[in-house]
Amino acid sequence: MNNKAEIETLDSVDHILGEEYEHQPVPTAARRSTFSVTTVWIGFPMIITGAMTGSILVLGMGFTSALWAMVIGNLIMFAYVGALGLLGTNRGMNFALLASIVFGRKGYVFASGLLSTLLLGWYAVQTGITGALISSAYDLNYVAMTIVAGLLYIGITFVGVHGLHLIGLVSVPLFVILGGWVVFDTASATSWQAILAYPGNNGAATMSMGVGLTVVIALFIDAGTVSADFNRWAKDSRSSLIATFSAFPFANLIAMLVGGIMTAALAVPNANPFGADNMFGHMNGKQMAFLSALAFVFLYLNLGSVCAHCLYNAATGWSRIFGTRMRVMAVILGAIGIAVAAGNVWAFFIQWLSLLGILVPPIGAIILVDQYLARRNAEIDRDWRPSAFIAWIIGSAVAVIVEFYLPHFSTAISAALAGGIAYAALALRPSPERVTA
Structure with a gap:
């Protein structure tokens, strides 16, 4: 097939x-409804992995301290993701385009990549x-x-932002119903x-509050930083904030509480949330054919x-870098991801x-300082912006x-504060070059 x-x-x-x-930028006419953008966001963190994270927090901190870490961490995420998402909404730009303003038309490749x-x-x-969970169960x-x-996940991503909306419509109600049952059953x-x-x-309790907050924030800090990929579709600031709130603290907190309550209720010594000691394992442990079949479908969805959300973000970023379409990169990157996962080497990647x-x-903090304080409404005006890289380092x-x-x-908090403060010191310093620093 030729290029044409x-x-x-x-x-x-x-x-x-x-x-x-x-x-x-996404034009006004192409923006989506508040409900649509909300279903895109709410379906992202309301997942079994979030429940596993809640279990880890409760095991390490005890239930009450873990609850505080969940609440505080999710409120921090709402402020961080909400502010970055508003930039995407107001300018209609995805993360790669915003990063091009802050890091430069060539420099953005490092942040977005x-x-x-x-x-x-x-x-x-x-x-x-x-x-792994399906195979073992x-x-x-x-x-x-x-x-x-x-292949299923590539298919969802290939549909685009509408595909993320559709999977959210299915996965969220399933999680609420089954998660609620697990909580009350345990x-x-x-x-x-x-x-x-x-x-x-x-x-x-062996985990400090600082570590607990890092665990909560780190779970979605990558996707939260590129929130403009989703929020650029919102019609206005109100819709953008509602959609973000549906994810942080609402959906993410619910997911963590499901795992945390289950773990505290069962009080299994040396529980392994990434093994059988999670809501999926609990459902299969009942040895009921209908529940096991439902658990199978639930896990996949x-x-x-x-x-699909992660692949969408990755494909959007790399499509900008390579000058191609999101759907092309979704297929290519999805195939790479499948090879890594099927090769059973994925577990080695987690620590890395x-x-x-x-x-x-620091990337998100630098963008926030630049776009809210130092250079509001700035455009892509140079190849490299050294001050952004210095603050990032x-x-x-x-x-x-x-x-x-x-x-x-x-x-996570220390890194964001240090990067943001360093960039503010560089970008807001009294000098004739302040505006273009």
Whole structure:
């Protein structure tokens, strides 16, 4: 197929499924309803992985302290993601376009490329988790189940933002119903007083509040930073904030509470939330054919939501870098993710992805300072903006110091604050070049 035929085919696909506006702002006429953007966001964090994270927090901190970490962390995420999302709404731009203003028309590649690669990595990890849980629970072939999952998730992403809307419509009600059942089923074996008083794994809390906040924030800091990819579709600021609130704190907090309450209620010594000690394992543990079949469908659809969102973000970012279409990159990157997941090497990526995640908070903080304080309504006016990179290095350096030498503090918060303050000092310094620094 020649280039002209390929372009015509892609144009036809965009005409049928809708333009994704990879390289330009979303026009007002193409914006989506508040309900549509909300279903896109709410379906992202209301997932079983969030419940597993809630379990880890409760095991490490005890229920009450973990609850505080969940609430505070999610409120911080609402402020951070909401502010970045508003930039996308007001200007109609995706993250890569916003990053081009702040880091430069060439410099943005480093910020957008990093985040897009991290999100592709998480797509592979979540796809691998899908295959692993299905394989162990139903004694099915791991590679086959992983490939089926990956292809399903590529299909959802290929549809575009409307596909994210549709998967949210299905996955969210399923999670609310099944998560609610798990909570009340496990809580019925004990008392709410005992759940609130749960002290942590084997009666000892080992996780500090700073680490707990980092766990909450780090779960979606990558996707939260590229929130403009979703919020650019909102019609106005009100719709943008409603959609963000549906995710943080609402959906993310509910997901974490489902896992946290279940863990505190069952009080299993040395519980393994990423093994059988999660809501999926609890449903299968009842040994009821109908519930097990429902759990099978639920897992694919629920993790399909987060995987499709991650792949959409990754494909949007890399399509801008390579000058191609989101749907083309979704297929290419999705295939790479499936290969990583099916090769059963995804577990080795988790620590690496988490470590790279410490580089992310300064990026969002720098964009916020630049667009709200230093250079409102600025345009893409140069190839490189050194001040943004200097602040990014400072923020990441602080993150590394906190991560390895001050483990009781929050790495994510420290990194964002350091990066934002450093950029403010550089961009707002009294000088004739302040506006174009």
